[in-house]
Structures are given as C-alpha cells and as structure tokens.
Amino acid sequence: MQKKEYTKLMDNATATHQARLFKALMHPVRIQILELLRGGEQCVCHLEAYLDLRQAYVSQQLAVLRKAGLVSDRRDGPNSYYQIARPELLQLLDLARTMVCPEGSTLAKHRVTCPCPRCNPSRDEAIQTRILKLKEELPC
Amino acid sequence: MQKKEYTKLMDNATATHQARLFKALMHPVRIQILELLRGGEQCVCHLEAYLDLRQAYVSQQLAVLRKAGLVSDRRDGPNSYYQIARPELLQLLDLARTMVCPEGSTLAKHRVTCPCPRCNPSRDEAIQTRILKLKEELPC
DNA sequence: TTAGTATATTCCTTTTTTTGCATATTGCAA
DNA sequence: TTGCAATATGCAAAAAAAGGAATATACTAA
Numbered sequence: 001m002q003k004k005e006y007t008k009l010m011d012n013a014t015a016t017h018q019a020r021l022f023k024a025l026m027h028p029v030r031i032q033i034l035e036l037l038r039g040g041e042q043c044v045c046h047l048e049a050y051l052d053l054r055q056a057y058v059s060q061q062l063a064v065l066r067k068a069g070l071v072s073d074r075r076d077g078p079n080s081y082y083q084i085a086r087p088e089l090l091q092l093l094d095l096a097r098t099m100v101c102p103e104g105s106t107l108a109k110h111r112v113t114c115p116c117p118r119c120n121p122s123r124d125e126a127i128q129t130r131i132l133k134l135k136e137e138l139p140c
Numbered sequence: 141m142q143k144k145e146y147t148k149l150m151d152n153a154t155a156t157h158q159a160r161l162f163k164a165l166m167h168p169v170r171i172q173i174l175e176l177l178r179g180g181e182q183c184v185c186h187l188e189a190y191l192d193l194r195q196a197y198v199s200q201q202l203a204v205l206r207k208a209g210l211v212s213d214r215r216d217g218p219n220s221y222y223q224i225a226r227p228e229l230l231q232l233l234d235l236a237r238t239m240v241c242p243e244g245s246t247l248a249k250h251r252v253t254c255p256c257p258r259c260n261p262s263r264d265e266a267i268q269t270r271i272l273k274l275k276e277e278l279p280c
Numbered sequence: 281t282t283a284g285t286a287t288a289t290t291c292c293t294t295t296t297t298t299t300g301c302a303t304a305t306t307g308c309a310a
Numbered sequence: 311t312t313g314c315a316a317t318a319t320g321c322a323a324a325a326a327a328a329g330g331a332a333t334a335t336a337c338t339a340a
Contacts, residue, residue, distance in 0.1 A: 002253070002254070002259055002260050003251055003252070003253045004251070004252055004253075004254070004259065005249055005250075005251055006190065006249065006250060006251070006252050007247055007248075007249050008247050008248050008249070008250065009172075009175045009176065009178065009247070010171070010172060010175045010237075010247070011247055011248055012168060012172075014237065014240065014241045015168040015169075015171045015172050015175075016168045017240035017241060018165075018168075018171050018233070018236045018237060018240050018241075019165070019166050019167055019168045019170075019171055020240070021236055021239060021240055022162045022163075022165040022166040022236065023162075023166040023327090025158075025159070025162040026159050026162040026163040026166050026327095027159055027327090027328085028152060028155040028156045028158075028159045029155075030159075031150070031155045031158050031159055032149075032150060032152075032155050035149045035150045035155075036149065038149065043286085043287095044286070044287060044288095045285095045286065045287085050146065054329095054330085054331095055286080055287070055288095056287085056288080056289085056329095056330085056331080056332090057329070057330080058287095059287060059288055059289080060288090060289085060328090060329080062287095062288090063288075063289080064327095075287095075336085075337090077286095077337065077338075078285060078286050078287085078336075078337050078338065079286065079287085079337095080286075080287060080288090086239060088235060088238070088239050089239075091235055092232065092235050092236065092239075093158070095228060095231055095232050095235065096158045096161055096162065096232065097150075097154065097158060098228065099161060099226060099228050099229075099232075100154065100157035100158050100160070100161055101154045101157060101158075107147050107148050107149070107150070107151055108147075108148050108151060109145055109146065109147050109148070110145075110146060110148065111143055111144065111145055111146070112143070112144055112146050113141050113142070113143045113144075114141070114142070114144070115141050115285090115286095116286095119141075119142055119144065120141060120142050163297095166297095167297090167298085183316085183317095184316070184317060184318095185315095185316065185317085194299095194300080194301095195316080195317070195318095196299095196300080196301080196302090196317085196318080196319085197299070197300080198317095199317060199318055199319080200298090200299080200318085200319085202317095202318090203318075203319085215306085215307085215317095217307065217308075217316095218306080218307055218308065218314095218315060218316050218317085219307095219316065219317085220316075220317060220318090255315095255316095256316095
C-alpha cells in the first residue's frame with residue numbers, strides 16, 4: 001500500500017472555527033434576527049415586537065450572536081441597539097437562501113406594535129417637546 | 141404606540157431550512173470531509189485514511205451530509221464514492237473561511253497510507269494482471 | 281429614593297448532538 | 311456456501327443546545 005506525503009487542505013483549527021461560525025447560524029430565530037438587522041441597527045424591543053418573542057429569549061439569542069462576534073451592541077439611554085458586525089454575513093445568508101429556497105415564496109404580512117423610539121418618532125417627539133416646555137416654565 | 145403593517149423579510153420556513161443547512165455544516169469533521177471532496181469524488185476509506193478517523197465515524201458523518209442533501213454517493217464494487225452534490229457549498233465554505241481565518245495559517249503536512257484503488261493504481265493493476273494470468277492458465 | 285421601562289443573566293429541564301462500540305449489510309472471490 | 315474487505319446502521323452514554331422562568335442590572339423620571 002502506498003504511503004504518501006499529503007499537505008492538509010485545512011488545519012483542524014480552521015475547520016473548528018468555521019464550524020463555530022455555522023453553529024451560531026444554525027438557529028431559525030438567529031437567522032431572522034440577522035435579517036431584521038440587514039437594514040441597519042435595531043433595538044431589542046424592536047426585534048422582540050417584529051419576531052413576536054419574549055424579551056428574555058431575544059436577549060439570549062442576541063447573546064449567542066454577540067459571543068460569536070457576529071453582531072455588536074451599543075447603548076443609547078434605556079435602549080440597546082444591535083447591528084451586524086461582519087458584513088460578509090449577509091453574503092453568507094444570501095448564498096444559503098438561494099441554496100434552500102429555489103421557489104420565491106410569498107412573504108406574509110402581519111401587524112406589529114413596536115414601542116421603540118424609532119418606530120414612534122411622534123411619541124418620542126411629543127415627550128421631548130413636553131420636557132422642553134416644562135424646562136422653559138421653570139424659574140432659572 | 142404605532143401599529144404598523146409589516147411584510148416579513150423572511151418566512152419561518154425559509155429560516156428553518158437555512159438553519160438546517162448550517163446545522164449540517166456545524167461540525168469540523170464534516171467541513172474537512174467537504175474540503176477533501178473539493179477535488180472530486182472520494183471513497184470512504186480514502187477519507188478515513190486522510191482524516192485519521194475510524195471508519196464507522198466517517199460513515200456517520202457522511203450520513204449526516206447525505207441526509208442534508210449536500211453529498212451524493214455512488215457504489216463501485218466494494219467501494220462507495222462520495223461527491224459534493226451542491227457546488228454552491230464550496231462558495232459558502234470559502235466565504236466562511238475568509239471570515240474566520242484572516243491570517244494565512246500554514247498547513248501541516250502528514251503521511252497517510254490509503255488503501256483505496258485510486259491511491260494504489262499499481263497494486264490494483266497488479267491484482268488485475270494476476271487475475272488475468274490465472275484465468276489464462278485455466279483449462280477452458 | 282422609589283418606581284417603571286428596557287435589557288441581560290442565571291438556573292433548570294428537555295431535547296438534540298456527539299461519539300464510541302458493536303453489529304449488520306454489501307460485493308466479491310474462493 | 312464461506313470468508314473477507316468495505317461500508318452502513320443501531321444503540322447508549324456523555325456533551326451541548328434549546329427554551330422557560332425567575333431574577334438581576336441599567337437607565338430615567340418623579
């Protein structure tokens with residue numbers, strides 16, 4: 001039997017890192033979160049409303065994505081905003097989608113009530129103007 | 141709070157299928173198998189030798205890839221040959237590798253002894269000629 | 281300080297994967 | 311048929327992930 005010298009195509013460490021990346025993506029909710037982040041950063045309550053999931057659960061899934069280095073977070077007052085940290089992720093998701101979803105499935109519509117500042121600019125604005133008004137009324 | 145009509149970016153079914161694809165790829169051994177299949181089909185004993193893993197274990201991992209529709213198999217005599225069924229997979233793996241492995245890691249060399257017919261053409265040939273010789277010696 | 285909103289984490293149970301081991305199957309030749 | 315080589319499958323224990331529930335933290339406003 002022939003004994004051959006063989007240069008490995010890939011070392012174990014790389015394969016393990018790659019597997020870790022796929023592991024972070026192997027969950028439907030995490031994929032949907034990344035899809036929602038496609039258009040830019042979103043706060044947790046927005047994801048919660050749009051996916052119709054409990055807050056703690058969304059936070060757990062975000063923690064998995066964060067620990068895998070796939071998303072980054074930023075605090076703004078009471079809200080946390082998450083965004084995609086690796087733009088190549090979107091290519092990866094696009095490629096995966098073409099592989100599993102050949103037929104253009106029709107996307108469902110549904111109603112959401114999201115409490116986040118971005119979804120409620122008027123409400124936020126109203127609060128801000130009321131605050132300003134009150135401040136003006138105060139004696140210096 | 142505003143109530144908005146929202147067209148889902150992705151239906152649950154698609155996300156689930158995508159997750160299933162990533163699930164099949166979330167294992168280092170399966171990734172290494174796919175890398176070995178990059179150059180074309182290989183038999184099980186070849187993978188076994190090149191990855192230095194037990195036969196039953198390689199077969200199990202191949203079964204996962206097969207059930208996910210990522211590889212196809214073909215029987216040729218006593219050997220089973222596997223090949224990549226979805227060429228887009230290679231793109232996916234390439235993209236994933238660039239994401240996790242920025243520094244060009246040096247690939248290790250190692251010696252393998254593979255018993256498969258392709259790795260031992262001379263041995264196979266020798267057997268074949270011996271068979272032919274024996275047949276000639278037989279009285280019709 | 282207290283209360284309320286937004287978010288994160290910890291603990292625990294259930295389910296799914298992993299992995300080793302034994303065994304079954306298949307194809308071929310004697 | 312028997313025996314052997316190559317491959318596949320079934321089973322069980324260990325490890326990991328999923329998901330629910332309670333709780334902790336952070337910030338803001340009163």
